[in-house]
Amino acid sequence: MITITAATGQYGRLVIDELLKRGVPASGIVAAVRDPAKVTDLAERGVQVREADYDRPETLVSAFTGTTTLLLIPGAVFGQRYPQMRRAIAAAAEACVGLVAYAGFVNTDTSTLRLGEEHKQTEQELRSSGLPNVMLRNGAYTEMYTTTLGPALEQGAIIGSFGDGKISAATRADLAAAAAAVLTSDDQTGKVYELGGTAFTMSDLAAEVSRQTGKPITYQDLPVDQYAKILAGAGLPDAFADLLADTSLAATRGDWYTDSTDLPQLIGRPSTPLATAVADALKAGPAPTLDPRS
Structure with missing residues (x-):
């Protein structure tokens, strides 16, 4: 039995899709979610749906019972992730889960990201638990940059505090395919991807973006405090604006870059090119999202 937590999120749903593509029977997959009513479509496809609320530990052991492999996807609320994951890990141990795969951030060991601390x-916690485990250190989602292009197209500039930092982003679909590959492979204990x-x-x-639209688009680099003020001015709470600005600045410190070839090796192909991701986003139209982990 393969159990996917936070399966109402975009990443979790894509992992389930990839498992089904790989021939895993729907009855052998559990979507562990806080609100089962949000995944009735998965239930209709034969996927088992179980309630699993990180803030209600009593739901977790029953959700994980019978699980051979668990994909633990952290929640979206900064400051709550580690306490929630600690409860989930304790529940996984009580349910005697065979293997826990944790979906964290790239470069966890060395990252200076404020968002990354809870992943560390x-x-x-997972290593100390004694549970067999494998770490899936996901890079940034390409969609975080390609589906928020509306203001750039209007103003002729992408803004941020990224400097010349390189971002080894991948699409959610790429990362979900990698997760599915790990979840359906043997001998994964102790591996870090x-x-x-x-x-x-x-x-x-x-x-x-300029090439594909024919519009002159530039990147305008800003001091991090100025970028945070712009985000706050767009309606974000000050604390969240500061957090996102720090996430941007982290690129200048190399936190979002890796030269690892783990992703293409797992999915058996190169990652989705930036040009393809931009074309897909432009075709779909702007769909802003500020949740970096959904």
Whole structure:
């Protein structure tokens, strides 16, 4: 039995899709979610749906019972992730889960990201638990940059505090395919995968958008405090704006870059090119999202 937590999110759903493509029977997959009503479509496809609320530990053991392999996807609320993951790990141990795969951030060991601290804590908690484990250190989602292009197209500029930092982003579909490959493979205990696609800078992104739209788009680099103020001015809470600005600045410190080839090796192909991701986003139209982990 393969159990996927947080399966209402975009990444979790894509992992389930990839498992089904790989021939895993729907009845052998559990979508462990806080609100089962949100995944009735998965139930209709034959996937088992179980309630699993990170903030209600009593739901977790029953959700994980019978699980041979568990994909633990952290929640979206900064500051709550580690306490939630600690409860989930304890429940996995009580349910005698065979293997726990944790979906964290790339470069967890060395990352200076404020968002990354809870991933460091969770990895340590998982290792200390004695549970067999494998780490899936996901790079940034390409969609975080390609589906928020509306303001850039209006103003002729992408803004941020990325500097010339390289971002080894990958699409959610790429990362979900890698997760499914790991979840359906033997001998994964103790492995650590740094999962990143072909790296690009924000200037590269601006140039690609300009090429595809025919509009002059540039990248405008800003001091991090100024960028945070702009985000706050767009309606984000100050604390969240500061957090996102720090996530941007982290690119200048190399936190979002990896030269690992783990991703293409797992999925058996190169990661989705930036040009393809931009074309898909432009075709679909702007769909802003500020949740970096959904």
